[in-house]
Amino acid sequence: MSVLEKMSSAEAIALEDKFGAHNYHPLPVVLSKGNGVFVWDVEGKKYYDFLSAYSAVNQGHCHPKIVGAMMEQAQTLTLTSRAFYNDKLGVYEKYMSDYFGFDKVLPMNTGAEAVETALKICRKWAYEKKGIPENDAQIIVCENNFHGRTTTIISFSNDENARKNFGPYTAGFIKIAYDDIDALEKAITASKNIAGFLVEPIQGEAGVYVPSTDYLAKAKALCEANNVLFMADEVQTGIARTGSLLAVCGNCTCEAKCEKQASYVQPDVLILGKALSGGAYPVSAVLANDSIMNVIKPGQHGSTFGGNPVAAAVAMVALDIVSEENLAQNAKALGQLFRDKLNEYIVTSSIVKLVRGKGLLNAIVINDTEDSETAWNICMKLAENGLLAKPTHGNIIRFAPPLVMTEYQLLDCVGIIINTLKEFEK
Ligand SMILES: *Cc1c(COP(=O)(O)O)cnc(C)c1O
Numbered sequence: 001m002s003v004l005e006k007m008s009s010a011e012a013i014a015l016e017d018k019f020g021a022h023n024y025h026p027l028p029v030v031l032s033k034g035n036g037v038f039v040w041d042v043e044g045k046k047y048y049d050f051l052s053a054y055s056a057v058n059q060g061h062c063h064p065k066i067v068g069a070m071m072e073q074a075q076t077l078t079l080t081s082r083a084f085y086n087d088k089l090g091v092y093e094k095y096m097s098d099y100f101g102f103d104k105v106l107p108m109n110t111g112a113e114a115v116e117t118a119l120k121i122c123r124k125w126a127y128e129k130k131g132i133p134e135n136d137a138q139i140i141v142c143e144n145n146f147h148g149r150t151t152t153i154i155s156f157s158n159d160e161n162a163r164k165n166f167g168p169y170t171a172g173f174i175k176i177a178y179d180d181i182d183a184l185e186k187a188i189t190a191s192k193n194i195a196g197f198l199v200e201p202i203q204g205e206a207g208v209y210v211p212s213t214d215y216l217a218k219a220k221a222l223c224e225a226n227n228v229l230f231m232a233d234e235v236q237t238g239i240a241r242t243g244s245l246l247a248v249c250g251n252c253t254c255e256a257k258c259e260k261q262a263s264y265v266q267p268d269v270l271i272l273g274k275a276l277s278g279g280a281y282p283v284s285a286v287l288a289n290d291s292i293m294n295v296i297k298p299g300q301h302g303s304t305f306g307g308n309p310v311a312a313a314v315a316m317v318a319l320d321i322v323s324e325e326n327l328a329q330n331a332k333a334l335g336q337l338f339r340d341k342l343n344e345y346i347v348t349s350s351i352v353k354l355v356r357g358k359g360l361l362n363a364i365v366i367n368d369t370e371d372s373e374t375a376w377n378i379c380m381k382l383a384e385n386g387l388l389a390k391p392t393h394g395n396i397i398r399f400a401p402p403l404v405m406t407e408y409q410l411l412d413c414v415g416i417i418i419n420t421l422k423e424f425e426k
Contacts, residue, residue, distance in 0.1 A: 009042055027390060029383050034061025037402045037409055039388065048413050050382075050389040050401045055204070055236045055361065057279035059321045060404035066278045066317050073313035081304055092312035099256055099319055100246075100270060102287035106296065107307035111235035111273030112148025114284035117301060118198070118269045119152065121288065122229050123172075124295040126195030130227055137195040140187050140228075142178040146205030147198065147233055178203060179211035181218045188226045196229035196269070197222075201247030204236040207396040208356060208363035216248060216265045223268070229292065232267035235284070236361070239275035240322050240403055243332030243359030246270070253332050255323035268292060278318035283311040327403040331359035334410045338362060338399070341414045351378075351424045362399045363392070370394035378424055387416045 009030040029047070033040040037060060039049045052058060059066060073088070080086045089107070096105040106121075108114045119139060126137040141147075141156045154162050155169035163169075176183040178199075188194050201216055203209040216232075223230040237247035244252050248270075250263025269292065273284035282305075305311070322328065339362060342355040351374075353365045368374040375391035382389055392398045401413065 007042055012042060027379060027383055027388065029388060036060040036063075037405045046386065047383065048387045048401065048409070048416070050387050050399050050413065052275075052400050052402050053279050054274065055241050055400050056274035056277070058239050058241055058275035058327060058403045059278035059318055059325075060402040061279070063278055063280075063318075063321060063404075065321060066280045066314055069313045069317040070280055070310060073310045077309045079305065079308045079310075082302060082307065086309050086312075088309040088312040089307045092307070092316055095316050095319070096285060096287065100272075100287050101256075101266075102270065103289040104287070104293040106286045106288075106293065106301070107311065108284045108286070108303050109282040109305050109311070110148070111233075111271070111284050112150050112153055113303065113306075114235065114271045114273050114286050115147045115153055115198075115233060116150055117286045118231050118233075118271050119196075120301055121269060121286065121292060121296060122196035122198075122231060124300070125229060125292050126193075128295050129291070130195065132193050132195060136193045138172055138174050138191060138193050139195055140174045140176060140184065140197045142199055142203070143175055144178060144203060144206040144209070145198075145200060146203070147200075148235075178206075178209065179215050181215060181222070184219055185222055188222055188228055194226065194228050196231050198231045198233060200233045200237065202237050202242060202358060202361060204361060204398070205392055207365075207393050208361055208398055210356060210358050216250075217263075220265045220267075229268040230265075231269040231271065232265075233271045235271055235273035238272050239319075240327040240331050241275065241359055241361050241400070242357075243335055244328050245322070247358070253328045255326065255328055276318060277311065277314045278321065280318070281311055281314045283315045283318075285315075325404060328359075330405070331403045334405060334407065335359040335362065337407065337410060338414065341411070342417070345418050345421070349421065350426050351421055357399075360399075360401060360403055360405075363396050364399070366395040366397065368395050374424065378420060381420050381423060382417065385416050385420050387413055387420075 012030040030042045031039045032042045038046055040046050093105045108117055123137045126132040127134055143158055147153045152170040154166055156173035157163050174187050176187050220230045232248050234246050248265045252261035252263055270287040277283035339355050346352050351367050353367045355364045366375045375395050375397050379389050389397050
């Protein structure tokens with residue numbers, strides 16, 4: 001390991017370039033350590049992490065409680081497969097059920113697997129409960145969605161780069177405009193064979209598009225009226241990121257699901273991933289009530305690692321932290337401060353057109369064409385100035401720091417961002 005310890009950034013990048021598939025285009029920064037809101041590169045330079053592994057590290061890097069729980073469980077029992085019971089899974093499932101307010105949970109590992117799981121549950125429910133003729137079920141999705149990378153999921157993406165030459169595509173999906181309730185009503189009432197509506201409560205990958213305030217509530221009402229499952233993909237927006245436990249909680253900042261809040265929109269199927277483990281381990285989950293979840297019988301779905309004892313131990317602690325450290329409230333307050341400060345700056349800026357977002361899931365839109373290098377160059381400069389962020393879709397830069405950030409740190413970061421942007425003003 002001593003050779004690795006002395007490795008320079010250039011050497012590490014050269015290794016990935018030569019021996020790794022080129023399925024990502026990273027910023028040229030090689031990280032070797034993380035703690036809270038900070039990461040360090042192999043040369044020892046310290047950065048604020050303003051991506052949080054696409055909102056997986058909401059609880060901060062290497063949170064001692066998560067690391068502790070993971071180590072303890074790793075030394076005791078790591079994997080039994082679901083061929084046998086283990087003493088952690090049931091405890092975890094009850095914890096999840098109480099925390100989010102659903103009868104049951106189906107544990108998986110990655111976000112894409114959880115989305116696949118939801119789609120399978122939805123189709124099976126459609127045939128066995130709703131009575132749609134076999135193989136005729138249709139699921140409505142939104143334009144510019146991001147739900148992961150499997151063959152089925154990219155089948156209903158409209159990102160050409162993510163889709164092209166991966167066909168033939170999975171059938172059974174209808175794409176409509178996002179945040180367009182009339183389009184949903186039209187699609188949902190056009191056919192008797194609509195099984196579900198799969199939606200991101202805020203479109204993260206697309207560039208942090210926050211829908212109109214009543215969009216989710218109206219969408220849910222339409223689903224209910226037409227016996228269609230409302231499936232919320234909260235892989236990115238969930239676990240306090242947007243200033244509430246879930247984005248479907250609306251303006252409620254309590255740390256656990258609260259049915260009494262008028263703003264809460266109860267999904268029929270809830271999809272979680274990313275920060276469910278605080279970024280320590282791949283943990284994802286699908287939650288639903290019995291009338292839906294019970295369509296899945298032994299042998300019909302599964303995963304060797306899904307629901308393993310380490311995942312269970314890690315996820316429970318990761319969710320404890322969300323409550324104990326008031327991460328939803330913090331995300332809400334700091335997110336407001338972040339947008340206020342950037343909005344003040346934008347008034348006099350020629351390089352930034354707007355800032356948008358909710359809680360600590362935000363983005364700025366750079367005043368340049370989508371195929372320009374400007375956003376990338378700004379991110380390179382931000383890195384130089386000690387803050388890591390990444391463009392999403394050309395001219396948009398997403399800002400999503402760990403939710404354990406303090407106000408002092410956030411203002412420090414706003415300073416770095418504004419000073420960097422000033423270098424690009426014409
Ligand atoms: C990241 C993401 C996924 C996919 O999660 P993976 O763990 O990368 O498979 C699915 N849906 C949304 C909204 C995401 O942000």
